[in-house]
Amino acid sequence: MPLVTAETVKQVLRDLYGYQITDTDAHSIAHGAGAMLTLAGHLGSIGIAGIEPPFSYAVLVAEATRAAKSKS
């Protein structure tokens, strides 16, 4: 399982979000995140070679058009 340590969790929350948590909470978050990263690592094994992420240029253009209209 990828190692997410309680210390890493505490540092992220402190440096990026500006608050502190207890060691117990940090261990709990580290455990949850480690499990998630392990499972995420397995996603490559289900046959995703050649599959693009489902982000659409059509939506990008439509959002830009809508944003431009709402600015004007």
Add this chain to the structure above:
Amino acid sequence: MSTPFRELLDFDVATLSTKLRAREISPVELTEAYLGRIEQTDGPLRAYITVTDTLARKAAKKAEAEIAAGKWRGPFHGVPIALKDLVFTKGIRTTGGSKILADFKPAHDATVWTRLNRAGAVLLGKLNLHEFAYGITSSNPHYGIVRNPYALDRIPGGSSGGSAAAIVARSAAATIGTDTGGSIRIPAALCGCVGLKPTWSRVSRYGVLPLAYTLDHVGPITRTVRDAAMMLQVIAGADRNDSTSSRERVPDFSVGLDSEITGMRIGVIRELNDGLSDDVARSFNTALETLRSLGATVDQVTIPSLPMAGIMNGIITWAEALEIHEEWMRTRPQDYGDDVRRILEIGMMTPATSYIRAQRARARTLAESIAVLSNHDVLVAPACAIAAPKIGTTHILEAREDRVDVVAAILRFTQPFNTTGQPAIAIPTSLSPDGLPIAMQIIGRPFGESEIIRVAAAYERARGALAPPPEIA
């Protein structure tokens, strides 16, 4: 115009609609009956965050005048409904079930409310939910614990817990919920009503507080399949305010409601047919027998990557939800409930690579599902592994006595179809021996709502009515 109070509340939308149009009942009388019912039940139930009684009475009077003048707006004209409190309503507070948005009054309506409003629906109020829709218990730390009408010591499911509880308690005729990992289908299943999650993009998300942009769905929670089809008819379709809303043609969802299902091919998803409580397994197998008795062919199918679809859903939600909440997590972390803050903190550890990989992997599971649906009309699975657990329960014991996390056991059955974006409807199959609702879900091809509605309606007719919940004092 003198139908008894209780009888008014027992009519489904389809019946109400006929009677309202024929002026056999009055929108004003009906709205008063519902407002009275909210007052009677919502102390223990906590289904509502805001009751818009003044606006409801005004809308009911307007509907009454219009119907009397022959200006019929359609089947929701004069029908009292309620919205999950993350659907924007102009000038009416929309909390998202949070302390952070406790005083937020949107400057515009969500498209889903614009369409229902235009159809003449009467808004009773805004419904309680799991904070920011990020959880499945609806035990809201800011607006009270929503309770299951069938057993007040049990959760209604979530996140649209208030939406389902209000339907079953007869404190709204129809409601709107949202579903990112199961939040329409889970509460419908645990409370014993119908929850329809349409195909992703079928219903506009404009003005709906997001949890995860690419997984959020908006849909009806109702008493019957027919009501769900009627409500979907009003809210579905392209919206220029939501660039991701589909331009796919919106069919007449009522077409198959009275059709037989003889000869239809129904696939039972092997990967979602284990880990069930004995009551759920029994109820699901009986439902399959009912589908066979209606002339459908029922056999087992496999979607090999489906067990990974839950983790795809989790990773995507962690990343997208954190992006939405990041500023508040910096400035107001103490204003979140403990469980929601914790899951957002786990999301802080999600690498961008995992997010992208999860997005790519969605297509694999959808490809496998579409392949199965090339020779099946719909798929079926239990909606939840268990009936509603008691409030505060964190783990269940399976037969082999492993401790299983309640949240994981419940989400496992619903999350995959947010990941694939396929339409899915939850429909009650029976009550357990201790009187708790149990449900199955019927899943279709992308934009195949008509097929799941047809099968669900046929099943509902064959199943007959469920015993109502005990009276709420």
